[in-house]
Amino acid sequence: NAGVTQTPKFRILKIGQSMTLQCTQDMNHNYMYWYRQDPGMGLKLIYYSVGAGITDKGEVPNGYNVSRSTTEDFPLRLELAAPSQTSVYFCASSEKTGRGYTFGSGTRLTVV
Amino acid sequence: EDQVTQSPEALRLQEGESSSLNCSYTVSGLRGLFWYRQDPGKGPEFLFTLYSAGEEKEKERLKATLTKKESFLHITAPKPEDSATYLCAVHQTSGSRLTFGEGTQLTVNP
Numbered sequence: 558n559a560g561v562t563q564t565p566k567f568r569i570l571k572i573g574q575s576m577t578l579q580c581t582q583d584m585n586h587n588y589m590y591w592y593r594q595d596p597g598m599g600l601k602l603i604y605y606s607v608g609a610g611i612t613d614k615g616e617v618p619n620g621y622n623v624s625r626s627t628t629e630d631f632p633l634r635l636e637l638a639a640p641s642q643t644s645v646y647f648c649a650s651s652e653k654t655g656r657g658y659t660f661g662s663g664t665r666l667t668v669v
Numbered sequence: 670e671d672q673v674t675q676s677p678e679a680l681r682l683q684e685g686e687s688s689s690l691n692c693s694y695t696v697s698g699l700r701g702l703f704w705y706r707q708d709p710g711k712g713p714e715f716l717f718t719l720y721s722a723g724e725e726k727e728k729e730r731l732k733a734t735l736t737k738k739e740s741f742l743h744i745t746a747p748k749p750e751d752s753a754t755y756l757c758a759v760h761q762t763s764g765s766r767l768t769f770g771e772g773t774q775l776t777v778n779p
Contacts, residue, residue, distance in 0.1 A: 590766060596770060599771035600756070600758075644673075657715035663711070
């Protein structure tokens with residue numbers, strides 16, 4: 558039972574570089590989410606998806622892009638990394654809207 | 670706009686010293702209130718969902734309660750392994766995502 562798997566666990570990027578954070582879930586959940594967590598700031602929603610082919614912006618989408626070509630995968634793309642994107646990124650999934658989320662273990666990203 | 674405020678920001682307890690964490694919320698319509706536990710370096714772990722005022726749920730030393738404006742997470746006779754950050758989140762009736770509070774960092778000393 559893998560649940561939600563995120564890769565990589567850690568990454569250091571230089572300003573202006575791009576990268577993709579990977580997220581895969583094996584629970585056949587329709588709903589998937591990307592959050593970022595900054596110290597003392599709680600979890601902020603970046604993007605979410607209610608099913609394959611459907612995505613929508615959350616509270617803080619600027620500088621990010623997502624795609625959802627399959628039920629299992631929900632990658633988060635960072636274009637032109639900036640220091641403000643230094644954070645811990647969590648992917649989560651849920652069976653139905655309003656149900657408890659299952660979170661991945663996070664990706665700690667530093668932009669220098 | 671949904672707002673979720675947790676207090677205190679940090680709480681230190683001695684082992685066996687019971688206390689409560691607070692989560693105050695403002696939403697246009699509450700569909701559910703969630704509690705999560707987060708250990709350092711890990712993702713949040715689901716604890717409870719509460720759906721209506723007056724509802725209570727328990728798990729080991731934790732009990733969550735809900736009113737129309739706030740929720741409490743009561744910790745009875747805590748142990749050092751209860752040390753973690755506890756997050757509260759709300760799901761409003763319109764929309765498909767949760768809004769999280771900033772969390773309460775709980776430390777239980779032996």
